[in-house]
Amino acid sequence: MAKELSFLTNNSDETLALARRYSDIICPGDLIFLDGELGAGKTTFVRGMMRGLGFLGKVKSPSYSLMEQYVLNFTINHFDLYRFKSASEWEGAGFSEFINKTDVNLIEWSEKAMDALPTPDLIIFFTYTDQDGSDGRNVRFKSLTSRGEQCIDLLV
Numbered sequence: 001m002a003k004e005l006s007f008l009t010n011n012s013d014e015t016l017a018l019a020r021r022y023s024d025i026i027c028p029g030d031l032i033f034l035d036g037e038l039g040a041g042k043t044t045f046v047r048g049m050m051r052g053l054g055f056l057g058k059v060k061s062p063s064y065s066l067m068e069q070y071v072l073n074f075t076i077n078h079f080d081l082y083r084f085k086s087a088s089e090w091e092g093a094g095f096s097e098f099i100n101k102t103d104v105n106l107i108e109w110s111e112k113a114m115d116a117l118p119t120p121d122l123i124i125f126f127t128y129t130d131q132d133g134s135d136g137r138n139v140r141f142k143s144l145t146s147r148g149e150q151c152i153d154l155l156v
């Protein structure tokens with residue numbers, strides 16, 4: 001059964017703090033999609049997670065590089081597939097080898113490669129709470145595997 005859990009954040013610091021909390025739960029092998037419009041907070045969330053995992057350097061958006069990799073106690077691969085024109089670019093770039101039991105994979109704009117990707121443990125949906133571009137965001141976690149359910153149970 002899919003589980004869902006939603007949070008409201010009033011500003012980017014609150015999203016960073018939520019992501020830091022989430023970083024305690026992350027495990028090698030986790031596959032997470034981050035979904036939402038441009039500027040909704042996907043990369044901000046990854047930045048907070050990386051801080052929580054103890055990474056002190058710059059967390060760049062992979063919007064041009066497509067992927068940023070961080071090697072800590074385990075490896076974290078952060079993708080942004082916005083620039084993909086077709087799902088076949090995922091295989092073409094050799095990215096499928098990163099989806100394994102030892103790396104954490106965080107994918108922004110997964111829909112650009114939907115047919116090429118396995119089912120994620122979790123999707124995190126980011127939406128603006130207002131039309132007027134204010135700082136409120138809804139952050140909704142949805143599990144798609146038993147591992148994802150476990151993550152949500154640990155976050156409640």
Ligand code: ADP
Nearest residue numbers: 009011012015038039040041042043044135137
């Ligand atoms: P995305 O990766 O979804 O395109 P980013 O995380 O790069 O989005 O950008 C989000 C922008 O919105 C940042 O400039 C951030 O400071 C701002 N922001 C304002 N309020 C929030 C919030 N509640 N959560 C996350 N980001 C916020």
Ligand code: MG
Nearest residue numbers: 042043061108
């Ligand atoms: Mg981004």
